[in-house]
Amino acid sequence: MSSAxxxxxxxxxxxxxxxxVDNPKMxxxxxxxxxxxxxxxxxxxxxxxxxxxxxxxxxSGCGKSTFLRCMNRMNDTIPSCRVGGDILLEGxxxxxxxxxxxxxxxxxxxxxxxxxxxxxSIYDNVAYGPRIHGLANNRAELDDIVESSLQRAGLFDEVKxxxxxxxxxxxxxxxxxxxxxxxxxxxxxxxxMDEPCSALDPIATARIxxxxxxxxxxxxxxxxxxxxQQAARVSQRTAYFHLGKLVEVGETKTIFTNPTHELTENYIxxxxx
Amino acid sequence: xxxxxxxxxxxxxxxxxxxxxxxxxxxxxxxxxxxxxxxVLLGSIIYKGYPAFKxxxxxxxxxxxxxxxxxxxxxxxxxxxxxxxxxxIRTALRERFPEVTKRGDKRNLYRLISSxxxxxxxxxxxxxxxxxxxxxxxxxxxxxxxDALLKRNKDLTKxxxxxxxxxxxxxLITRLNTDQLGWLQSFKEAGETDVRxxxxxxxxxxSREAEQAGxxxxxxxxxxxxxxxxxxxxxxxxxAAIYLEEFAPQNKFTDIVEVNINNLAAVPSIxxxxxxxxxxxxxxxxxxxxPVVGGIVLSLMTLPTIIISSRxxxxxxxxxxxxxxxxxxxxxxxxxxxxxxxxxxxGILTGTIIGLAQALGETAPxxxxxxxxxxxxxxxxxxxxxxxxxxxxxxxxDAPERAFTERTSGAILVLLAFLVVMNLxxxxxxxxxxxxW
Numbered sequence: 001m002s003s004a005x006x007x008x009x010x011x012x013x014x015x016x017x018x019x020x021v022d023n024p025k026m027x028x029x030x031x032x033x034x035x036x037x038x039x040x041x042x043x044x045x046x047x048x049x050x051x052x053x054x055x056x057x058x059x060s061g062c063g064k065s066t067f068l069r070c071m072n073r074m075n076d077t078i079p080s081c082r083v084g085g086d087i088l089l090e091g092x093x094x095x096x097x098x099x100x101x102x103x104x105x106x107x108x109x110x111x112x113x114x115x116x117x118x119x120x121s122i123y124d125n126v127a128y129g130p131r132i133h134g135l136a137n138n139r140a141e142l143d144d145i146v147e148s149s150l151q152r153a154g155l156f157d158e159v160k161x162x163x164x165x166x167x168x169x170x171x172x173x174x175x176x177x178x179x180x181x182x183x184x185x186x187x188x189x190x191x192x193m194d195e196p197c198s199a200l201d202p203i204a205t206a207r208i209x210x211x212x213x214x215x216x217x218x219x220x221x222x223x224x225x226x227x228x229q230q231a232a233r234v235s236q237r238t239a240y241f242h243l244g245k246l247v248e249v250g251e252t253k254t255i256f257t258n259p260t261h262e263l264t265e266n267y268i269x270x271x272x273x
Numbered sequence: 274x275x276x277x278x279x280x281x282x283x284x285x286x287x288x289x290x291x292x293x294x295x296x297x298x299x300x301x302x303x304x305x306x307x308x309x310x311x312x313v314l315l316g317s318i319i320y321k322g323y324p325a326f327k328x329x330x331x332x333x334x335x336x337x338x339x340x341x342x343x344x345x346x347x348x349x350x351x352x353x354x355x356x357x358x359x360x361x362i363r364t365a366l367r368e369r370f371p372e373v374t375k376r377g378d379k380r381n382l383y384r385l386i387s388s389x390x391x392x393x394x395x396x397x398x399x400x401x402x403x404x405x406x407x408x409x410x411x412x413x414x415x416x417x418x419x420d421a422l423l424k425r426n427k428d429l430t431k432x433x434x435x436x437x438x439x440x441x442x443x444x445l446i447t448r449l450n451t452d453q454l455g456w457l458q459s460f461k462e463a464g465e466t467d468v469r470x471x472x473x474x475x476x477x478x479x480s481r482e483a484e485q486a487g488x489x490x491x492x493x494x495x496x497x498x499x500x501x502x503x504x505x506x507x508x509x510x511x512x513a514a515i516y517l518e519e520f521a522p523q524n525k526f527t528d529i530v531e532v533n534i535n536n537l538a539a540v541p542s543i544x545x546x547x548x549x550x551x552x553x554x555x556x557x558x559x560x561x562x563x564p565v566v567g568g569i570v571l572s573l574m575t576l577p578t579i580i581i582s583s584r585x586x587x588x589x590x591x592x593x594x595x596x597x598x599x600x601x602x603x604x605x606x607x608x609x610x611x612x613x614x615x616x617x618x619x620g621i622l623t624g625t626i627i628g629l630a631q632a633l634g635e636t637a638p639x640x641x642x643x644x645x646x647x648x649x650x651x652x653x654x655x656x657x658x659x660x661x662x663x664x665x666x667x668x669x670x671d672a673p674e675r676a677f678t679e680r681t682s683g684a685i686l687v688l689l690a691f692l693v694v695m696n697l698x699x700x701x702x703x704x705x706x707x708x709x710w
Contacts, residue, residue: 074600079523102604110600116593119616128611129601179597186601 501568
């Protein structure tokens with residue numbers, strides 16, 4: 001980092017760009033995250049709009065994954081992790097005592113970096129969420145949910161003849177789509193994706209990106225990615241994180257063509273990251 | 274520069290390959306050495322132990338009449354059962370060898386037949402009362418010294434190894450005298466001896482007479498003890514492992530618990546025996562020599578083994594599976610029961626089998642709680658006095674009769690077979706679980 005950029009970072013008091021949207025699904029307000037004594041996220045405020053894809057980019061260790069995992073309280077299981085500030089889902093705080101994290105995760109689904117299908121059949125992988133939440137009243141309804149979820153994840157045609165094969169027998173790209181199908185089978189309101197394509201080849205990546213675009217009709221999506229091209233392709237808004245701070249948020253087009261902050265520009269133009 | 278590198282690499286290559294060769298041959302030697310130890314050990318046990326599964330019988334024409342049995346034909350069942358069957362056998366022997374007249378010689382003659390033969394004869398009589406008053410040609414169990422010579426098919430005409438021919442390698446080692454050998458030879462020549470599979474070895478309890486001693490009491494005792502051990506230690510250990518691995522907070526208390534579990538695994542087993550004696554028998558007044566106490570003591574000993582291996586198995590389940598389940602909204606218990614436990618099950622089972630195998634072979638703590646008793650009756654429940662296979666081996670190894678030596682090895686073979694069956698079950702169970710998931 002050049003000394004000028006360093007100075008710009010030190011002087012950064014407030015996120016550049018418009019952090020709010022007119023029609024928010026989730027709102028993060030002044031979020032601080034600590035791992036023990038170490039602060040990982042500094043005062044991040046950012047909205048996620050309905051039916052939009054927001055991409056979170058930034059160099060490694062900038063806190064974008066940590067921030068994403070706060071939005072369905074996946075960080076709860078890390079004993080040393082503390083979250084300050086507040087995150088709202090449809091105006092209700094996630095961290096209030098009345099919110100059950102199990103309930104929350106049914107509303108805010110998550111797709112992980114590495115495809116992680118259960119060691120069960122393809123059918124059972126998708127049916128697992130609906131089963132534990134009691135979403136289907138009988139076998140026929142469950143079959144419908146599984147089929148429509150696989151269809152929306154663009155996987156049904158490839159696996160319809162072997163729904164009983166283990167989920168782990170699929171290829172990497174198929175596994176990731178299976179994980180997406182598994183997530184949308186619960187019918188969440190928001191889907192969080194933590195670098196969903198980092199373990200996939202370009203063709204599988206393209207397939208997932210298409211899928212993300214289609215899913216936007218029904219869900220709010222937050223995606224963490226290392227690939228700026230991917231952020232540019234799939235998102236409407238982009239948030240740039242740097243060392244735990246949210247530097248700049250804006251329309252994806254603006255961020256990539258005409259970034260305001262020096263750090264963002266440095267990252268976009270590939271000077272570091 | 275690059276040429277220089279190539280040369281240096283080439284120079285070092287030979288050295289590297291040499292090191293690899295040495296390393297490989299050390300590995301091969303280690304494997305060959307351990308395998309040959311195993312072969313020698315197993316070979317000697319099998320060689321010594323296989324005669325224990327055979328028993329010799331001698332054919333006699335036994336007359337069951339009022340005269341020989343000392344009871345009348347219309348005696349009560351209970352009276353007939355207690356009739357003088359020993360007398361009948363002795364009469365038959367005297368009739369077979371009428372030339373034996375001296376009292377001492379007669380006594381030696383009687384010693385060729387096992388003292389248990391009269392009970393077999395009694396059972397034979399009671400099976401069908403119409404056998405009274407007739408002469409039957411019966412196969413009776415030979416006494417252990419005769420048995421030892423017959424089942425090894427020794428040449429009975431050879432001299433006995435005693436004082437003057439102590440150096441004669443060819444001589445027979447036996448406690449029988451020349452007269453007895455002569456009578457035995459006469460049975461053998463007449464085709465009146467037979468070597469059969471020793472069913473009594475598997476159907477009898479312990480006995481003072483080697484030829485009647487069997488391992489059934491110890492086998493059943495071992496099975497009961499292991500059952501108690503499994504029923505107690507498996508659920509407790511798995512529950513403890515799951516709690517420690519998946520739910521317990523990381524603090525001083527859990528650290529202390531963890532250190533103590535690891536220490537417990539290293540405690541000498543006899544200490545658990547003392548604990549069992551002090552707590553379960555003296556304080557809680559549980560029965561002495563009973564599989565229930567043995568099982569409790571052994572499960573204390575097995576617990577740390579199963580806990581440690583179960584925790585390792587749980588730790589080996591990839592965290593991504595937990596995250597995936599949690600991300601879908603599974604509750605912590607659902608994450609464990611639906612995903613983590615099934616994946617960890619093969620490892621947990623392996624640990625359990627290792628623990629149980631250890632418990633199966635354990636002797637020391639059982640000595641402390643009285644399972645070293647001389648048990649003739651087959652235990653019918655977990656509170657009956659019993660002994661276990663390794664303790665039976667220990668007891669027989671101590672007995673002076675030569676016939677007990679082969680029984681010791683025979684019991685070891687049964688113990689090993691028990692272990693193999695247990696391990697096989699574990700492998701099959703593991704296969705089944707692995708296929709399902």
